[in-house]
Structures are given as structure tokens and as C-alpha cells.
Amino acid sequence: MTIEELDQIADSVRAENAKYDHEINVCMGTGCLSQHSDRLKDALAKECEAQGKNAFVRRTGCMGLCAAGPLALVDPEEILYQHLKADNAGAVIASLGGEPVKELQCDLREHFDQQVHVVLENSGHIDPEKIDDYIARDGYRALLLALNDMTPNGVIRQITESGLRGRGGGGYPTGLKWSTVAKAAGDVKYIICNGDEGDPGAFMDRSVLESDPQRVIEGMAIAAYAVGASKGYVYVRAEYPLAVSRLTACLREARRRGLLGNNIGNTPFSFDVEIRLGAGAFVCGEETALIASIEGRRGMPKPRPPYPAVSGLWGKPTLINNVETFANIAPIIRKGGKWFASMGSERSKGTKVFALTGKIANTGLVEVPMGIKLREIIEVIGGGVPDGHKFKAVQTGGPSGGCIPEALLDTGVSYDGLMSVGSIMGSGGMIVMDDTSCMVNVARFFIEFCMTESCGKCIPCRAGTAQMHTLLTRICAGQGTMEDVELLQDLCSTVKEASLCGLGQTAPNPVLSTLKYFRDEYIEHIVHKRCPAGVCKIEKPQEVLA
Amino acid sequence: MLCAMFSLEEEFVPVFTPPPLPSDDKRWKIVNGTMRKNGFARHALIETLHTVQSSFGYLDDEAIRFVALSLRVPLSQAYGVVTFYHYFSLKPPGKHTMTICTGTACYIKGTDKLVAAAEQRLGIPQGQTTKDGKISLMTARCVGACGRAPVVLEDGELRGQMVEGEMLEQLERWAVE
């Protein structure tokens, strides 16, 4: 496969598409599929035939705005339809070429205008299982460019210049990680794509794997070239069956086209990828635990150093990056590291995909440049808190993150920005809470999560999270004391500083951040035995009649 | 089943005889297929356990022993792997499974109340199956469909924006089958 051949495929796809007056893209990501968007697609195709319209209906991946699903996009007019059912098909097809169907139209300018789609540039525009669709949108050009015109070191330089940082939450400079693996001694090296996305409330990786999986594979292949690896694994959660089946189809297609396997692009570079299933363990998102899982063992992390970059899978140098990180690689190689670095803030370059959920009008995925204010995301893009309720906090970073109150919403979204307010970027989950949420209960919820997901190896995390859970449950039930709060803070300190891996080290974060910003709610529960949000069931002591 | 052949001059080289398939059930061939595809390597343990679970619905001692011995993984290590991962089940599933997501977004939208309602209606705590074997009630930590919260999986099929009434209706339908 050469670049000329790629161009030929792209041209033929475009020529084929140009034969039609209209393209109707139907979202078939998990969210819309659960609302029978497959039936919608079939109905639309039938109506096209029945009404004799020169249009073609395409299955695509996620369009982002889950709250308005099932979604369909009519091109070239860029008309977005929402809440579609199969019996709307007639009206939609009839309107082609004329006025859109007003009552079905989704015209949320505020939601889309500020978004910048890099990772999501193809989601909703291509059929995820048709590699030619991907190729028609510059797919695999970056890989062939790298193989033919760049040295491995040259590739790493572009990634370093881009300022890309690990999108799984760690925020480690990607170029530096690649460079470490490239320099590690040894002929056998591995690439692992971390698709374990265990943070509850995060589904960015799921969406990318379902909507544009070739993008991730291309990123892995470029990485393999850069660091000297020839084998890659995509570790996907068992809870993402659609992602697994789409990926499987994509790997087959890529191999068929000679873009995976031996001598890719007629160069000496060979690379292939296998899928490995997770099995329901949040801790396997941690690099050393993930490696243990691929090795067929219990997912228990190991002390680092040594880092996987030097000694990882089966003791070999291993590059592990998140799905979203790999999804950024191809555009960086195509357009250059400088282009990527022109977006975002000083130390957080590029864009980030966030999963905006909870008590917010426009739930779904959004991709924004780093540095944008939280307030913009929540009030403008997200459409604010619905049903007349009042915003209370936004939780970022999953169980490793913190809750951010209204007063700090002008903070810019960046790795450092979020850390400065006691939270973290995390993988991108952003859960909005309103006045019906009890922050003490939220802290208890997260600690319960960490407790049940703890691997059990080290004492601070295993026993510490359990004890913290007991204390928080007591406080929620109105049986806590101020000494319990002191003990809680002490435990937070030990669990944070003495735990073996990131799960334990960050487990106290939700507790610490709610203690910092919502201490009054804790006091209300303890001193006045009352839950301000009305969530916690507190038994009032019986009144004794004199 | 570990045979040894050696003469006094040569180095001791044990010859491995894999265990026989536990029964004629065709599904064992599928399980064996997964192991063969991975060259009977130890690291194929989790992939193979997935095959057993998807073929039989759950993992019993016989299955774990067969896979462990075929891959030459110590029995306790195999059992440790099975019990470490939440996805693997040691008990047969009910005829139908209602899985309620308890991820953060779904929790904020009230799935804890859905769990309580289901537990009350079925008379079992989450993670268990009704005595008549008809319905299993499970929770999942996040199925990644947060945009459609609150979410449940009815026999693996995703249903978003679930309300208590709808969920209880489905449980009723399953209960009277």
C-alpha cells in the first residue's frame, strides 16, 4: 500500500459519494442504538427508495449529543435531526432538498460552536467498519508518511513538539514516554492501548473505539514505528462488546489492505495488533495491573520503578497509552506538532474530549480546546442545570478526582488548572451535580467504589478505604462525630501517601475536596443530624415526652 | 498426567499430556479452540475463561480445573484469577438478567433507588438469582452509556433513561414466563 494507492481509494470513495445529492448519517453508537437507531436507519433507506430520492444512508458512530438521540445528520446541508424514530423517516426523506423538518431539527449552536473536533473529527461522519471511509478522510496517510518520509526519531520529535500529554488522566508527556521506550535496550518491545476506561461517568474511549477505531490503530502503528515495537495489544473492557466487535472488524480490514501485518507500505516495518478483554476490574486501568492482566494473572499493580517503559509486558520495554492519546497521533503527524501546540493552554496543549453527564441539559461527549473555562462547558455548551435546579458542583477525574464548586467555575480546564483547585483532569468524566445531591453521600459513594475495586495488595488501600467507608457511612446516617472527621483526615493522609498505586493514592481525593469545599454539609450531618439535600436517611432520635 | 521419559545420560525432560475434555459437550471444543489459538500459553487464561463463561454461562470447578491443567497454571492461581475479576461468575445465571448501572452519572440520576426497588420486588440482594432461577439481579460499575443515564441492561441489551415503573414491569414479564 503506497500513498498513491491510498489517494486512489480516497478518490473513488469521494466519487462514489458524489453520485448522491444527499448523505444521511445515522448515529449507531451504543446510546442511540439502544433507542433503535438501527431500525431508524433501515426505515430511512426504505423511504429513500420508496420516494425515489437520490440519497444514501450511512451508519456512523457517535455524534456526541446523547441527550438528543437518536441523531441523524443530513449532508451537505448540515441539518441535524434529533429524537428520531423510525416513523419520522418519511418526513425526513420528503424534506430533502427543501426546508428541514422544523420540529425534529436540533439547532444547538451554543453546543457545537465552541467545540474543536480533533479526536472526534470522523465520529458521526464515517462508517466505523468501512476502512475506505476512513481512508477517504486522510486515514492512514500519517502512517505511510511516517514510514516513508520520517525517521522514528523524527516522529518522536513531532509528538514532543505537540505537547501532547497522556489523556488517560496521568498527563505524562507523551513524547517523553515514547522517547524512553525508544531508548530502552532490547529487540522486543510492545505497544499497549489502554481501553479499560473504568472511571464511572467516562465513555470517551468507548465512543472513539465504536466510532473511529482505525484512528486508534493507526496511532498505535505510528508509535510502534517510533519506538521499535512490532506487536501491539488493545486492552478493552468486557463491558464494551460493540467496541470489541468494531475493533475486530477493523483489524481484519486493515490487514486486508496491507496496513497491518508484515512489511507495511512496502517498508521493512511490521506490526500487528491483538485484542485482549478486560474482566471487570477498575484497577486494571493502572499500567502494571493491566500488564498483569494481559499476562493472564490477577490484576495487582507492582511498585514503580521499574516503569513499564523499561520493564513491562513479559519484562520487555512497553509503551502504554490511552485510547484518546493514540487518537491524537495521526493528525499530529499529518499536520505537525506545532499545529497541535497552537491549541490549548501553556502547559496543556491541544483539545480534550469530555463526557458531560449528570444534572445537565446537553449530556454527551464534547471536545474542546484545553484552557476553556469550566463555566463555558457547563453553562453554554452543556446548556446548564435543567428543571429549575441550582448548580452545586462538577466532579472531574472520576474516583481519583474532586468536586469543584460554583465559585471556582472560571477555572480553565487544564492539567494544572484542575489540580490547583483540588481535582484532576482524569480521563475526562465531568459529572454535574445540583442541589439534590448530598456531597457527603457523593464522597461515600466514591470511597465505596475504591473499596470494592481495591486489589487488596497493600494495607493502606485495602483496609484504609474500608475504614473510611465505615466512617462516611456513619456520618451519612447522622451518627458521626467531629472525631470521626479528624480520623477520616488522618486516614486520608496515610492512604494517599502510603498506597502502592494510583488507585489508593487518589482514593482520598473526593473526600478531601468535599471536606474542603462542602465542610458545612459534613457539619450539618454531624451536629444537626440533618442532610441539607434531603438524600441521606437520618433517623431522628425519638422525642421523649416528659 | 505429567509423564517423564529420561535415561541416565540425558537431561530430565518431562512430556506434557493435556487433560481430556471433561465431556462430549461440543462447547468444550470451543474452549479448547481458544487455548489452541493461543498456543496453550499461560497468558491465555483470561481469554479462555471468557470463552467458558460465554459458552456455559458461568465457571464451575470442573471447568476451572480443566483450563488450569490444560494451560499448566496452578489450580490456586487459576481460582485466584476467576475470583479477582468481577465479570466471571461461579454460579449459573438466571434465565434473565437485569443489570443496573451504578456508575456515578447513573447514581446521580437515582439508580440506587432502582436497585432498592428491584431488590424488594425480587426478594434477593443484588448479585444473586431468584430461587426459581428465573431472574438474576446484577449491578455494573459503569457501562459507558452515561449520556443515557440512568441505564440498565436487560439480558445485555441497553435501556437508557430507565424509570422504576418500566423496570418493574420488565421484571414482572420475566417472572411470569
Next chain:
Amino acid sequence: MSDAVEVKTLIIDGEEVSALRGQTILEVARENDIKIPTLCHLDGLSDVGACRMCLVEIKGSNKLLPACVATVFEGMEVSTNTERLQKHRRTILELLFAERNHICSVCVSNGHCELQSLAQEQGLTHIRLPYRNPELGVDASNERYTLDHNRCILCTRCVRVCAEIEGAHVWDLMGRGINTTVITDLHEDWGSSTCTRCGKCVQVCPTGALFDKSRIGMEHPKNPDFLPYLNLMREAK
């Protein structure tokens, strides 16, 4: 800083010491009679860095490193006994004592228990945390030895010695987090498992969780000193 240099100099608790490249902080400390508390470490077994008792402070970093697995580097400045570390060690011990049912007065290892000795050394006087009192059992099916889960601290020494030294890998862990327990084979009775009755696990167990039935009512000190010797003999082919 060239890594080709075989000998490193570093400072531990203000004392200048020398070490070979690849040595752990714990090894170097012990060579110089500097005590660092440990629980899951045992000479002769691989190190897992699980108990977190051996955490030390490194100048220039906020991250605490486990001395049993962290290797030395040139110019490292280690503090092994700061107030911060002492506080964490006591909390870790409190967490252990409150986690399961550790009742010294009725235990065969009373007076010879590493958990008990550590608590005394670290000056632990109170357990502030609520006792969890989990319902845990006893497996006395093995004709020679008994396992009492109430006394187990999940140090995994038994798992490691059986897998690495005896080679039988009878022991392993089941479950996850606070519900983790040690098991034999497919969670079967110890007595009917593939156990070879070598007794190594009993000797390496730091508490009275694993004990020799013949020692009930008598003193039961443990002697894991055979381990480094066994390793030596195995290496010399």
C-alpha cells in the same frame, strides 16, 4: 551520573554508606545496621512492596519509596525514621489490627509474632479505628498444620514460598480488596489439596495464622532462616 559505575555512595539517616549498583535501600541499610521495619519482606523470597512498612523518604521527592524494592542511585539521601513515616507505620498497624481478629492472648504465636513485635517497636498503644470483626474461619483439615484466617495479614509470604521455593504453588489469593483470603487449590480443604506437607509456609508466616499443630500449648517460634540457604544450594549447580 554514569550507571556503569558499580559502587554507589549514598546517605541514609545522615550516614554515608556505599552500595553496589542494583542493591535495594533495605539491603544497604541492613548492611549498615540501620533498622527499617518490614512485614511482607523475607530474605530468600521475592519482594512485593505490599505492606508499605518499609517506606522511606527521599530528599528532593515528595513520593515515599518502599525500601525493599527501590534500588539505590548515586547521591541518594534517604531518611528512614521521620515523624511522617512513623505516623504512617502506626496507622498501617492500626489498620491491620482492626482489619481481622487479632487476639494475642489466645494465639499460639503470642510472644513470637512479627506483627506484635512491630506494634511494640513502633510504640503503638491504641487502636483508634473501629474493629471490623469479620466472620472468618479456621481450616484444620491438614493433619500437620492449621490455618486461622483471623490472624492472617495477607503478607503473601506463604504464597511466595510455596510457589518460588517448594514449587508446588498450592497457596494463592482469592477475591479482591478487603475480601481477599488465602486459598489452597480450588478453594478446597488444605488437607485434601496438592499440599506436599513441607511446612515451609508455616515457618515463613509472620503471625499465628499458619501454625504447627504439634506446637499448640507450647512456644511456637518460627525459623525461616533456611530460605537463603536453600536458594544458595539451588544456585550452585
